[in-house]
Amino acid sequence: MSRSTPLREVHESLGATLTDFAGWLMPLRYGSESAEHNAVRTAAGLFDLSHMGEIFLTGPQAGEALDHALVGHLSVLEPGRARYTMICAPDGGVLDDLIVYRLAAEEFLVVANASNYQRVAAELTARAEGFQAEVADRSDEYALVAVQGPRAQEILATLTDADLPGLKYYAGLPGTVAGVEALIARTGYTGEDGFELFVAAGDAVTVWQELAKAGDAHGLRPAGLSARDTLRLEAGMPLYGNELNAGLTPFDAGLGRVVRFDKPGDFVGRAALAPLKDVPPRRRLTGLVARGRRVPRHGYPVVLLTDGSVVGEVTSGAPSQSLGKPIAMAYVDTNVSEGLAVDIRGSHEPVDVVDLPFYRRSK
Amino acid sequence: MSSIPEELSYTKEHEWVAGLDDGLTVTVGITAFAAESLGDVVFVQLPEVGGMVEAGDAVGEVESTKSVSDIYAPVTGEVVAVNQVVVDDPSLVNSDPYGEGWLFQVRVEGTPEDLLTAEEYTQVTTAES
Numbered sequence: 001m002s003r004s005t006p007l008r009e010v011h012e013s014l015g016a017t018l019t020d021f022a023g024w025l026m027p028l029r030y031g032s033e034s035a036e037h038n039a040v041r042t043a044a045g046l047f048d049l050s051h052m053g054e055i056f057l058t059g060p061q062a063g064e065a066l067d068h069a070l071v072g073h074l075s076v077l078e079p080g081r082a083r084y085t086m087i088c089a090p091d092g093g094v095l096d097d098l099i100v101y102r103l104a105a106e107e108f109l110v111v112a113n114a115s116n117y118q119r120v121a122a123e124l125t126a127r128a129e130g131f132q133a134e135v136a137d138r139s140d141e142y143a144l145v146a147v148q149g150p151r152a153q154e155i156l157a158t159l160t161d162a163d164l165p166g167l168k169y170y171a172g173l174p175g176t177v178a179g180v181e182a183l184i185a186r187t188g189y190t191g192e193d194g195f196e197l198f199v200a201a202g203d204a205v206t207v208w209q210e211l212a213k214a215g216d217a218h219g220l221r222p223a224g225l226s227a228r229d230t231l232r233l234e235a236g237m238p239l240y241g242n243e244l245n246a247g248l249t250p251f252d253a254g255l256g257r258v259v260r261f262d263k264p265g266d267f268v269g270r271a272a273l274a275p276l277k278d279v280p281p282r283r284r285l286t287g288l289v290a291r292g293r294r295v296p297r298h299g300y301p302v303v304l305l306t307d308g309s310v311v312g313e314v315t316s317g318a319p320s321q322s323l324g325k326p327i328a329m330a331y332v333d334t335n336v337s338e339g340l341a342v343d344i345r346g347s348h349e350p351v352d353v354v355d356l357p358f359y360r361r362s363k
Numbered sequence: 364m365s366s367i368p369e370e371l372s373y374t375k376e377h378e379w380v381a382g383l384d385d386g387l388t389v390t391v392g393i394t395a396f397a398a399e400s401l402g403d404v405v406f407v408q409l410p411e412v413g414g415m416v417e418a419g420d421a422v423g424e425v426e427s428t429k430s431v432s433d434i435y436a437p438v439t440g441e442v443v444a445v446n447q448v449v450v451d452d453p454s455l456v457n458s459d460p461y462g463e464g465w466l467f468q469v470r471v472e473g474t475p476e477d478l479l480t481a482e483e484y485t486q487v488t489t490a491e492s
Contacts, residue, residue, distance in 0.1 A: 017402075032457070033428050034403045226402060226429055293406045295426055318428055319405040345431075 005050035006143050006204040014222055021225055022115035024051040029224040036227035037321045040190050041361075043219030044149030046211055047228060049196065050204065053117020054142045055110040055124060059133035062108050064265070066100065069127035071250060071273070073263035077102040082170040082187060085258055086250055087120055088269035092276065093246035094253065096120050097238065099187060101172045109183070109198070111144075113240045127268060143204030147211055148194030148231075150361075151218040156195055158214045160184065164195075178210035189228065191235025191359055230318045233327065236287065236357030242298055242315045243285060243329060251276045252331075254285045283312060283331040287358055288342065288351040290326040295319055296342035296351065302330050303348055305339045314342060322359045329356070365395035365488070368461055373484035376435045379461065380478065383438075383471075391437055392465040393425060393456060396488045401427040404456040409434075409445040409467050416442060418475045423466070425456065434466065439473035 002025040011018060016027035027048060029036060039045050057065060063075030072085030082101045086094050096116040101109040112120040121137035128135050147156055153164050162175035162184050172185035180203040188194040199207050212222065229239070238244050243253060250259050251273070259273055290296060295317055302312030317328030328342065328351070341348035367373075372380040377397035381390040398404065406426040416422045416436035423434035445467045449455045455464040479487065 017399075028429075029402060032403050230428060293426075294408070295406065295431065297431070319426075 005048055006201045007048045007050065007145075007208055010205060010208055011048065011222075016222075016224060019225065022051060022113070024114055026051055027222070027224040029226045030222045033224065033226040033230070034321055036221060036223035037230050039219060039221045040149045040192055040223055040227060040231055041322065042150065044147055044151045044155055044194075044215055045190070045223030045227065046208065046215065046220055047146040047148065047223055048204075048208070049144040049146050050142070050201070051114035052144050053112035053114065053120060053137065053139040054144075054198065055112060055117065055121050056136045056138055057108045057110065057124065057128065057133050058136070059106055059131070061132040062106055063102075065124075065128040065131035065133040066108060066110075067263055067265060068131070068267050069124055070098070070100070071259040071267060071269060072100070073260040074100050074102070074108065075263075079104050080171055080173055081168075082172055082185060084170075086255070087123060088250070088273065089246060090268055090272060092249040092269045092272035094240075094244045094248055094250060095123065095246060097240055097244055101183070101185065103172070103174070103183070115241060141201055143199050143201045143207075144196060145199065145204060145207050145211065146188060146194060146196045147215070147220070148188045148190040148223075149192050149220070151215070151220065152192070152194040155211065155215040155218050155220055156184075159210055178207050180206055182207065189235075189237055190231040191237070191357065192231075192361055229316075230321065233316050233318055233329065234320055234322050234357065234359035236329070238285075239316060249273060249276055251279075252281050252283070280334060282333065284334045285315070285356070286312070286330050286332040287354045287356040288314070288328040288330055288340070289323065289354050289358070290328070290342070291350045291352065293326065294344045294349050295326040296328040296330070296344060296349070301343040302332050302351075303341050303343050304336065305341045305348060305350060308348060311336050311340070320358060327358050365399050366461070367394065367396070367481050367485050367488070369481045371461070371481060372437070373479040373481065373487075374435060374437045375477075375479065375487055376433075378435060378437045380437045383474065383478070388443060388468050388470050389438060390465050390468050392460055393434065394484070394488075395460045396492075397432070398457050398460045398464070401425065401430060401432065403428050404453040407434075407449055407453050407456065407466065409450065410436075410442045412442050412445055414442050416440065416469060418473065425453075436469065437478060438469055438471050438475070440469040440471045442467055443470050444468040
């Protein structure tokens with residue numbers, strides 16, 4: 001039985017197609033997912049992300065506990081700022097990718113993926129032992145609503161007195177939105193400017209409805225997981241379960257920069273990761289654009305056009321609205337970059353290698 | 364509730380068949396129910412004109428943002444026409460699945476016995492939704 005977010009009835013009243021995602025009943029799309037994707041690129045989209053996990057660490061050593069538990073250097077984060085980081089297993093495999101907000105000197109918020117947050121909360125609890133820090137999984141108390149797109153700031157500004165122009169990318173501040181308390185963060189997963197609003201579960205409907213009302217004149221529309229996936233893929237952002245998993249290290253994923261060997265003390269995964277720092281990985285996360293119209297999808301082999309030998313595997317693929325062609329991310333052997341195809345159900349469809357991301361917004 | 368026109372025949376795989384009663388040539392498409400569950404259709408691959416298809420065979424595919432599905436031949440016969448307009452604009456499958464979104468035409472040589480009436484197909488969609 002899938003769990004519902006506080007916004008389920010709102011989604012149903014909007015005619016959403018609901019789907020099970022990581023044990024949650026989530027809106028896949030409300031109407032045309034292409035229209036939702038385009039709304040986020042050109043105006044704004046409204047997302048329910050309440051399936052994400054919110055785990056709090058508090059106490060005088062909360063930062064040190066995170067330095068030990070995660071690969072990043074969180075104790076130096078300024079209050080009000082956020083950082084993208086990862087939690088790894090002792091063998092260096094990625095258990096989840098996370099955003100950590102420092103809310104106050106002694107308070108951090110760890111945002112984990114829906115599929116992983118219970119494990120993340122358990123690992124954080126175990127790893128924080130011996131530190132003066134309390135770990136609390138408060139995922140059930142929170143809803144997360146995101147407004148993303150070039151008009152996001154204009155729309156949100158009508159509902160809050162918070163200093164939005166002064167809020168930097170990867171920063172968050174407590175404020176009031178539509179009369180309810182919220183943590184307002186300038187973060188997202190779409191490749192556009194935008195905000196993520198952490199609110200009490202009981203306030204989710206109010207915040208959603210007010211944003212929908214305020215955004216109406218600006219072209220805002222509700223957007224589902226389908227659009228969220230194509231938006232993040234165009235932006236070259238990894239998805240746990242596709243580009244990241246426990247069998248890959250941050251270095252395998254090309255994200256070795258998140259591993260901070262220069263921080264003090266030991267951290268879980270350090271011993272396994274340290275020798276990998278300067279070793280070029282066998283495969284690299286690569287952007288592919290299909291020449292034809294068939295879509296490379298998760299799990300399809302990447303092959304050489306010449307002899308069909310397998311040189312990689314697609315992790316995510318979709319038709320791209322912004323490029324007008326199918327795109328994919330794939331792990332591909334580092335010694336090949338031309339003459340590639342994707343084996344799409346038995347036929348080898350030519351693809352070109354391009355730099356990631358596929359899409360970058362104009363500033 | 365997606366529309367299921369009375370006068371058409373259907374397959375369990377969500378194709379519709381028109382013209383079965385009155386002639387040699389039938390028109391085939393996918394149902395509104397199928398189009399809605401696929402989401403925005405971005406690509407359709409159709410069988411070649413002149414080729415023979417056998418009822419139940421996968422003869423093409425329809426691809427959406429999130430998934431890809433086979434198109435099955437609902438009848439046996441020769442493909443006599445394909446809808447080039449829908450190849451060029453696959454969104455017609457979503458906007459007009461029983462009209463401009465038709466896929467191909469077959470000169471019928473054999474009709475399987477398990478084609479469904481509109482009423483029977485309604486039960487299939489009810490069970491799947």
